[in-house]
Amino acid sequence: MISCLPAGGGLSLEVDSIKVARRIFGSRISRAILRRFLEPDPSGARTRLEHVLSMLAQRDKDKENMSFSCILDYYFSKLLFGAALKFMHIKREEFEQGISDPAIRRGIELVLRSLLSYGVTVPQKLAAPFLVVWNFTNACNLKCVHCYQNAGPIPGPGELTSEERLEVIRQVDEMGIPLVALSGGEPTIHPDFLHVVEEGARRGIYMAVATNGIRFADEEFAKRAIEAGLRYVEVSLDSTKPEEHDGFRGVKGAWELAVKGIRNVVKYGGGRVSVGIAATVTKLNKDCIEDMVRLGEELGVNRVVFFNFIPTGRGKEAMELDLTPEEREDVLRRIYREATRSSIQVVSTAPQLARVSWQMSGGEDVLPTHFTMPRSSTLKAVAEFVGGCGAGRIYMAIQPDGTVTPCVFMPIPVGNLRREKLKDIWENSKVINDLKDKDLLKEPCGSCEYRYVCGGCRARAYAYYGDYLAPDPGCLRGKLVRESRAEAMIAAGGG
Structure with missing residues (x-):
């Protein structure tokens, strides 16, 4: 769901970007590709994707030791990631340097697993925590x-x-x-x-x-x-x-x-x-x-x-x-x-x-x-x-x-x-699933145009109100909204 914002006001994902992402990751072909790359890898790596990213990080080294299936995965993923990097304006050298780190490879795999499980959401629901x-x-x-x-x-x-x-x-x-x-x-x-x-x-x-x-x-x-x-x-x-x-x-x-x-x-x-x-x-x-x-x-x-x-x-x-x-x-x-x-x-x-x-x-x-x-x-x-x-x-x-x-x-x-x-x-807790859904937040956080990039500190809400969906009492914008609404109610009552 894209938040509709007043001109010059808040912040939301560009409609075109989210449409493109949902079209890409929602297609039958894309999901079939994701499923293949997230399968266990015959080489012993956790997934084919982990193996492919490891190979990409080596920058074409040791290709002579790859099986035919691995070579196909390697070149296909090279084209796929190349297109994605171009779309996101990321330099290939920076990407290759990043995926040399196993934790970065895990992060990429987690994002793709999440997209396969939930599609594109705002904020993104994750298959596991980062x-x-x-x-x-x-x-x-x-x-x-x-x-x-x-x-x-x-x-x-x-x-x-x-x-x-x-x-x-x-x-x-x-x-x-x-x-x-x-x-x-x-x-x-x-x-x-x-x-x-x-x-x-x-x-x-x-x-x-x-x-x-x-x-x-x-x-x-x-x-x-x-x-x-x-x-x-x-x-x-x-x-x-x-x-x-x-x-x-x-x-x-x-x-x-x-x-x-x-x-x-x-x-x-x-x-x-x-x-x-x-x-x-x-x-x-x-x-x-x-x-x-x-x-x-x-x-x-x-x-x-x-x-x-x-x-x-x-x-x-x-x-x-x-x-x-x-x-x-x-x-x-x-x-x-x-x-x-x-x-x-x-x-x-x-x-x-x-x-x-x-x-x-x-x-x-x-x-x-x-x-x-x-x-x-x-x-x-x-x-x-x-x-x-x-x-x-x-x-x-x-x-x-x-x-x-x-x-x-x-x-x-x-x-x-x-x-x-x-x-x-992670998958079944009601509290965890509530926190994943920013649209459940109570006022004024719930209607704030910044809720998808902010949403207030849930721990502070719980500490002050005993409710993890309550507003964050430390937010100036929330305070001003509450004061404005109170003044409006007083004015309406006086009228």
């Missing part, structure tokens, strides 16, 4: 004021065993999920951390970690984690001032160790490991956006991520730290300015950034939540494909005891891996 965020343990060596997990010094009751953790990785691999991010608690202090990273990397999964950085301050640990196959390390850092960060994180000296950890990963990663800084934006640090980006530049990181404050876990006791809608709007505008200025990636988990970037650029630019991508004529379409808040749509979460939730910030159990398969939970 990302699983796994709260690896409830144990942590800090005492953060806002901890969504309410983590403590020891593991929680009933955490998964070592064997069960490996089974999680096996299920993720079986579903073709491209990325796993280990979080917590503090995942790096658990004895299974390196083993699970190694197993995920061996299977071609992009392994990431969200960490306080303290273990990475140990050079030997940093080297071992990189050797195990970590691809992305995101270190929490809430201020450029050590005393402010330490106060927020509850342990003196945490800032110095986090910065040392960042430096070690940058130093020993050798370009193989991306490094990010993650800052949770509150009233305490809302004026430090520009300083945080500059610190990231000085440290040599690849990206700075500004997280929404969500009052869940221990954060419920610190709701006074949350930004007003006006403050959040100002922060997002400054984040967008930094994103256009800086040589590193600057993103936010606040889905309203898509709307703000669209408005500030005069309709020329849009930054989808969590993602950064090169500016192109297809950027608007990609933004609606991604669809704003990814909870239960782009990603899902696993808790230390195997409980599955739509998001780490949304404590709604939708299943448990000790009783159910991850695939079955």
